[in-house]
Amino acid sequence: MSLYKRALIGFTAIAFVSISTGASAADAARGAQVYEEQGCNGCHAPKEALVGPPHCGVVGRKAGTLEGYPYSEVMKDSGLTWDEKTLHQFIESPLSFLSGSNMGYAGLYDEKDRTDLIEFLKTQRAAASPECK
Numbered sequence: 001m002s003l004y005k006r007a008l009i010g011f012t013a014i015a016f017v018s019i020s021t022g023a024s025a026a027d028a029a030r031g032a033q034v035y036e037e038q039g040c041n042g043c044h045a046p047k048e049a050l051v052g053p054p055h056c057g058v059v060g061r062k063a064g065t066l067e068g069y070p071y072s073e074v075m076k077d078s079g080l081t082w083d084e085k086t087l088h089q090f091i092e093s094p095l096s097f098l099s100g101s102n103m104g105y106a107g108l109y110d111e112k113d114r115t116d117l118i119e120f121l122k123t124q125r126a127a128a129s130p131e132c133k
C-alpha cells in the first residue's frame with residue numbers, strides 16, 4: 001500500500017472518531033446557548049419563580065413539587081421525576097407529553113439540542129452549582 005493511501009486512511013479514521021465523539025458528547029456550554037435561544041430563560045430563573053418554576057435542582061426532582069409555585073394539576077399529579085428520559089420527552093413536545101400543562105412552549109425537535117440542554121440543567125442548574133447556592 002502506498003504511503004499516500006495509508007496517510008489517507010489514517011486521516012479518515014481520525015476524522016471519523018472526532019466527528020462521532022463530537023456528536024455524542026453532551027455539551028453543557030452549548031446547552032446554555034440553546035437554553036437562551038429557546039427562551040427557557042424568559043420563563044425560568046435559577047432560584048426565583050418567574051412565569052415558570054425555578055430550575056435549580058430540577059434534574060432529579062419530582063415534577064410539580066416546589067413549595068409555593070402554582071403548578072397545573074396535570075403537572076402536580078404526573079408522578080414524574082425529571083431525569084434524562086422524562087426531560088427529553090417533555091422538552092421535545094410539552095403538550096403532547098403532558099397534555100394540560102401550562103408551559104407555553106412548543107417543543108424542541110433536535111435531539112442533540114435537547115441532550116446539550118439537559119446537560120446544562122444537570123451541571124449549571126444542579127443544586128450544588130455556584131449559581132444555585
Ligand code: HEC
Pocket residue numbers: 035038039040041042043044051052053058062063064065066070071072073074075076082091100101102103104105108117
Ligand atoms: C412561556 C414560558 C415558558 C417557557 C418559554 C419555558 N417554560 Fe418550562 N415551565 C413553564 C411553566 C408555566 C411551567 C409549569 C407548568 C405546569 O405546572 O404545568 C414550566 C415547567 C417546566 C419544568 C418542570 C419543572 C418542575 O418543577 O416540575 C421543566 C423541567 C421546564 N419547564 C423546562 C423548560 C425548558 C428546558 C424550557 C426551554 C426549552 C422551558 N421550560 C421553557 C413556563 C415556560
